Amino acid sequence: MMRTKADGNIISLFYKPLCVLLVLSGLFSLIWLRSSIVSMTYSLRDLEEKTMEARKDMKILLAERSSLMSVSKVTASLNEPSRQALVSAAGPIENGYVTPDRTRVVMVQKNRTAEPQKASLRMGDKR
């Protein structure tokens, strides 16, 4: 079958705009990709700044927490009159520092085999 001039014209009619369209869309997708990367980098930077700020606050709060939890601060807090009654119930207080009653320490020997440990007060012991 012979190709006529009219057939060639029809192909070129679609082919050329398609090529132009492809080139343009390629160009636009490149620009879109590039701009997305840039905007993502901006977002990342914003997040990084927020992270740094949050970290900064976290460090200050952690430092404050460990300062408040120091034994000296806790002891000072226990010495407040409003807390004395509460603390007395927990155990003996020596200068505001709560210490366990050493007569009530239970010693348990280590079992060589992996079995539950047993401990009990002697029968008839009245405490």
Added chain:
Amino acid sequence: MEYKAESGGQKLRPDTGLNRKRAVILNTTIIFAFIAIFFRLTDLMIFNHKLLSGKARMQQGKTEDIHVMRGNIYDRRGREFAVNMELESLYCDARDVELGKEQVQKLSSALGMEARAVQAKFQPEKRFTWVNRKLPAEKVQKVRDVLGMDRKVKDPDARGFGFVTESKRFYPKGELASHIIGNVGMDNQPLEGVELLYDKYLKTSGGKVYFSRDASGKVLSSGVEMEARGNDIQLTIDEGLQYIAEKELAKAMAKWRPVAATAIIMDPFTGEILALANRPSYDLNNLGRANRDDVRNRPITDIYEPGSTFKIVVGAAALEEGVFNLNNTFDCSRGTIEVGGKVIHDAHRHGLLTFKEVIQKSSNVGSIMIGMKLGKENVYKYAKLFGYGEKTGIDLPGEVSGWIKKPEKWSATSIGAIPIGQEVAVTPLQVLRAYSVIANGGFLVKPHVVSEIKTHEGQPVYSFKEPEKKRILSEKTATIFKDILKTVVEEGGTATGAAVDGNAVAGKTGTAQLVDRRTKRYSKDRFISSFVGFVPADNPKLAMIVVVYEPKGAIYGGVVAAPVFKNIANQTLSYLNVPRDDVREKNLLLVAK
């Protein structure tokens, strides 16, 4: 002939020479324009390339330092002793600063500084000057308000000023364990304590990160972690025990008004320092208020004559060498002994004393008799074996070795002085280590304060390796001597004030005279009182020394230092949940399979 279409009509007009001329001019102009562009581009891209690319880099890029932070320091239970905070520091470029007097006044009050001091920072020849560093958040906000830094349109007052984030060391426990932790300077350079000795682990290097920025100056992400942190250190110190020791020392300071006081608690089997307390002390967050005396770490940097606590050297040596046994007796009825023309007294006349009683009653006369029979070579040998005259090797800076004279340098009176702890210089830590030998059955331990170093992610970097145990006394001698030291705290001993309710204590008092610098003789009113011991005596959980420097009102170790030992030991045993010795007989059962 060529024809061209005329506008608006079908007629063609002939192509004249004028049109051709126009075409030539146009072509020439275009060619010249291109040549001009070519030359300009050559100039920009080749001849001025370096200069312009440098300018572009400056405009499009920004370099920032990675935030470098020291590692944290924790106690043995993971409680923070040293952490980091990030605070803002105010700097200025004095050439751009345009502040009036009133504004300087406002700025200085916001900073909490004198106006003169702030004004002095603005030296026109300096491009960068710190105005004030590591400011708390509330001060930063005040400064921002004064300078109008937060306004949308920047206030001209803010010109030349800026903030930089810096890492600041913070010590949450303040004064507690200050002599162990040490401190750092304004630029985080180590100055004292663990901070100084373990600096190579705590610090880290940061480096710089290059950021791109847009035309408005907004910085783009580099994707790099902007924080680098050194390794974390875990100490052998226990915050609770440290607090107990410091609290009791503070009470002793109030009661006896001494120049200073020291207490060390150590595990006698491992050499782990559980607490090391000093008075006077200082707040690590407020170094400006500390004076030279406050920062002295007396347990390792100050030497003193140990007095009677040294008597274990001659006592243990005599038993170990078989020179004496427990059945031997010593006539101390005169209460004095003359050595090399010098008369040495006992505190009281004792009469006939057994070997055990010589130690129990801390008889100088009896101890000298033992020393004389033992001989100076043996006394020296055992003093060295117990670790006197050399550093203990504790991992804290500034330790001194103390000294003991070699036998060939002893004078005629030395054999009457050294057995009772004179003519010898020791540190409290050396004495404690010597008593740990008795507590642990004859081994010399290495005291240390750092147990482990880990990366921030928890990877181990260093852990303390116990050196091979060095036996210096037989177990038999150590056990016998332990029983002797128990009698010191019992009725008839010199340290009944150290007895702990529920557990037997073994220990020894020491009352050492200080030398008067003016007369070069022993002072009659300046003493160092000490008590060193361990508890529970038969199964020691802790060894402890308490040294009180120049107490007022009383001088004897049994009166001044022993009660401090008792108070600390009582609370420490409770804290560590150590059962009473009589727990088995009283009410509790040991239940095993």
